[in-house]
Amino acid sequence: MAVQIENLGSLDRKITLEFARADLAKAREARLAKVGKTMKIAGFRPGKVPKNIVEKQHGMQVDYELQFDKAAELFYELSQKEGIALAGQPRLEPKSELGADKVVFEAFFEVLPEVKIGDISSAEVSKYTTEIGDAEIDRAIDVLRKQQVHYHPRGQAGAHGDGGANTAAQAGDQVVIDFVGKIDGVEFAGGKAENFEYVLGEGRMLPEFEAATLGLKAGESKSFPLSFPSDYHGKDVAGKTAEFTITVKSVNWAHMPVVDDAFALSLGITEGGVAKMRADVKENLDREVKRRITTLLKGEVMEKLNSICDLDAPKSLVASEQERLVEGARQDLTQRGVPNAKDVPIPAELFAEQALKRVRLGLILSELVKKQNLTATADQIKAEIDEQAATYEDPKEVVRWFYSNPSRLKDIENLVLEDNVIKYFTSLAKVTDKAVSFEELSKLN
Template sequence: MALQIENLGQLDRKMTLEIPRADLAKARAARLAKVGKTMKMAGFRPGKVPQKIVEQQYGMQVDFEVQFDKASELFFELSKKEGILLAGQPRLEPKSEIGADPIVFEAFFEVLPEVKIGDLSKAAVSRYTTAIGDAEIDRALDVLRKQQVHYHPRGVASDHGDGGSNLAAQSGDQITIDFVGKIDGVEFAGGKADGFEFVLGEGRMLPEFEAAALGLKNGESKTFPLKFPDDYHGKDVAGKTAEFTITVKQVNWPHMPEVNDAFALSLGVTEGVAKMRSEVRENLEREVKRRTTALLKNEVMDQLEKLCELDVPKSLIASEQERLVEMARQDLMQRGIPNAKDAPIPGEMFAEQAQKRVRLGLILSDLVKQQNLVATPDQIKAEIEEQASTYEDPKEVVRWFYSDPRRLKDVESVVLEANVIQYVSGLGTITDKAVSFEELSKLN
């Protein structure tokens, strides 16, 4: 029996519960009998301890358990009957004296908020478009070529030539050097190495170091000053000026494969260059679609946050913080970070992110219900088939999705978001913005 439901704040509520002691008798007796079957005591066989002794030892514990179980059961029963939309689990507190009848509990809980969907015609979003042409395909192929780069000694004949008559180190060359650095004439830790190898122009070394190495040939040396940045990771030398001497031991020039059928074959494309370019185009267009969809989604979500009003349940934020902490811990463990399982990760660092995620989740849920934006089976099927089309055996991938309800739920979420994006975009103002592929890749 619920005596009353009190409003303690915007979303906080308190329900007072009364439980007649007689309603617990059957459950109490059953639980004591279960305890007695496994109870061990000197002088008695297992399960043969007299019920009076079981009562003396475990009676209060069993009372506590059955009272809380009954209070929880009654709370959810009454919440359903009253149509209360719970935001999380209740906190139950016993309020009656030992032996009192009826037994009184107070249940503290939060309810889901009312979501006020604003005027979505005021939503203003940008929709990015990017055309993929030969230039974008060529740049993508250059990246693939660089991934297969290999090096030859300058001036030494090979199947790919000798690198030209200029034997000096050039940008893009791979060089091997010995170096030693001194501060006030004294060598310092980490300032010396033999046979050190790096590629000029990759930015791995400090700019002064690379500039000094440019133009040197095998066997040549150079001494130069180098001032370490004030924020340099090596605290002992940060902000100080060292004198380095480098000696070049080897200069290798880079050779990248030609864009031909052999190169296509090395990428697993057996039909030649034209097919390779076609597949690169498809991949780039797929990436464009992924990025432009993500950008539009972010803008729509920002507009929904701006135009909708609601109070966010603290319990849901706390649960989301815990989930984000666990995700961060799993990420650390997967990356092999020592003691990641026990690493202290404060939930406060995820407070803002958790609040935003919960807020958006409530807005989306309400909007989907109001406008019937549910994901249809046909939409889910189309999304799965599109994702599967990028694999060698699409039918097997489709089967994999449909074999697990959790995977289907993930796809359903993607479709729901797409439905919301389409709905909000259709009501608001869309500004189309054409950007290059490079510009698109830099947008967040």
């Protein structure tokens, strides 16, 4: 077999493959015999179709398949022998007639690029630090309390009080109203409701609507103009002004549970009461802070690596990554209940930049892991799994869940690899510590 390898560009290559058609004679005879056993022709029993008929109907197709198979086999044998680092699947093109004695194929493919790691010591990154104190714990507990909020009619005495002497609707109150809206004196679709319930201050209603409701008591009514924004979702009323009349049916004040041992018990704290609850909340906040800081640092390190490293990204890998991103977007639409999500056109070009970045980073990380021996160890993988499992009620069961599936283990291994790269990068780069509050940390991108 004669072989020619041509350089078509920085990563593009071409190999010309040649082999004799006679080399496929035995395989061709066996393939046709196999086809003949399953052929169904009128007038012949199964498996008894004459060879000349099998040849006439399937000979060209068998030749085509066998020649492509042989070309692919020779290509991969050669790539392994020559140590070619393939970036993807080759594109095989026949260059000879199907019945030619000498079969010629051209294989077009890309090789993996040389990755030049830049000067990491010149890179600068920020590492955020955040302290969790009583104020942060109190705010987190308030969120938990709001999740158990319930409402009582203003002015009616009960186990939790009457809400105070002022029975008018206030910010944070739940109101139940009837309303009707008219444009030019005519009611419009969606502009009327009875026993409509919402909480003042949550932003569910337009500002004019909430402003008109504030200060009203149960049984009171009010009329007011409301201008719909030009970009309002209801196209029939967008940009128009309506006259609304509302009637308040009830005003209910919010009661949040008191922070005591009973509240702790409602959160599943069976022992230790409020002190244990606060300790658990702090532990969860500390875990969230660690995760957030790691995510921010990882993002910054990846950006720096992408900018200081030099390589050509294989077009085939970028195209494959675009396809994965398109499929991920389609699955997201499906999960969100978008009708006919599988048929929604999603141009791959939308993900070109993201795909290119992912491919570059994948190659950069692979090079660093290989050259700096940053491979994830079994102990590191176990430690990561144990840490993630600790957040669940039955950690042992979660650990078994991870170890029972190779793909889940692979995800953990990739996570550890990224952590190893970050540790290596920050050991060389200029790292600046930045102290921020928990709220500031939550808003950082």
